Amino acid sequence: MPLTIVTIPCLSDNYAFLAHDPASKDTALVDVPEAAPILAALAERGWTLTHVLITHHHADHVQGLDEVLAAHPGAKVVGHAKDAGRLPSLDLALGEGDTVTVGGSAGQVIDVSGHTIGHIAYHFPDSQAAFTADSLMALGCGRVFEGTMPMMWASLSKLAALPEDTIIYSGHEYTQANGRFAQSVDPDNPDLLARVDAIAAARAAKEPTVPSALSLEKATNPFLRAPELAASLGMDGADPAEVFGEIRRRKDSF
Numbered sequence: 234m235p236l237t238i239v240t241i242p243c244l245s246d247n248y249a250f251l252a253h254d255p256a257s258k259d260t261a262l263v264d265v266p267e268a269a270p271i272l273a274a275l276a277e278r279g280w281t282l283t284h285v286l287i288t289h290h291h292a293d294h295v296q297g298l299d300e301v302l303a304a305h306p307g308a309k310v311v312g313h314a315k316d317a318g319r320l321p322s323l324d325l326a327l328g329e330g331d332t333v334t335v336g337g338s339a340g341q342v343i344d345v346s347g348h349t350i351g352h353i354a355y356h357f358p359d360s361q362a363a364f365t366a367d368s369l370m371a372l373g374c375g376r377v378f379e380g381t382m383p384m385m386w387a388s389l390s391k392l393a394a395l396p397e398d399t400i401i402y403s404g405h406e407y408t409q410a411n412g413r414f415a416q417s418v419d420p421d422n423p424d425l426l427a428r429v430d431a432i433a434a435a436r437a438a439k440e441p442t443v444p445s446a447l448s449l450e451k452a453t454n455p456f457l458r459a460p461e462l463a464a465s466l467g468m469d470g471a472d473p474a475e476v477f478g479e480i481r482r483r484k485d486s487f
């Protein structure tokens with residue numbers, strides 16, 4: 234049975250997610266930007282946390298943890314073994330290829346380092362869901378703070394290779410600004426133009442633009458489209474990782 238997924242806006246532009254297995258009632262929280270809205274979403278549904286899945290060490294993804302655990306002391310904290318030194322204390326330290334089980338659903342751990350070293354994504358194939366935080370984002374990707382451009386390109390390529398019907402649950406509401414940048418490097422893409430209009434309508438109605446379909450990201454996200462954009466950036470024949478790096482640098486100074 235697929236997980237029931239709830240999107241929780243936190244702080245000014247972060248998202249946390251609940252993934253609930255209706256049969257076992259197991260409930261996982263993905264990231265902890267802020268306790269209050271997460272605790273309210275759990276209380277409203279009568280759900281008790283069994284897992285907290287951490288994507289990476291940044292404060293805006295972990296800082297509500299103590300307060301959430303105080304109310305849900307049985308939850309197991311899961312994160313990347315390689316980054317355990319910077320993460321809150323982990324009950325389950327995992328790495329690339331490992332699995333975390335939420336009720337009847339197996340989540341695969343994918344190392345998507347680049348934004349940080351030790352960033353992970355959680356892919357639940359039976360629910361067509363990938364929790365990507367600050368790796369692949371709606372119409373964007375996280376800034377490459379700790380890794381290298383080729384490392385981030387390799388991470389995004391792993392996510393792009395997930396099944397076509399995967400839904401991407403990313404960590405921030407940055408989509409409208411991402412759209413302005415995307416149009417600067419990919420102005421003639423009709424799918425992008427249509428998406429930018431849809432984003433404007435959603436934001437005007439105060440609706441989230443996260444999650445987003447992987448198929449739409451592949452058609453419109455300039456960071457995934459590095460190979461297609463090479464020629465127009467004057468980089469015909471260049472390694473896609475280099476083209477990605479050029480697009481990421483342009484975004485950093487946009």
Ligand code: ZN
Nearest residue numbers: 289291348367
């Ligand atoms: Zn981050």
Ligand code: FE
Nearest residue numbers: 291293367404
């Ligand atoms: Fe973040």
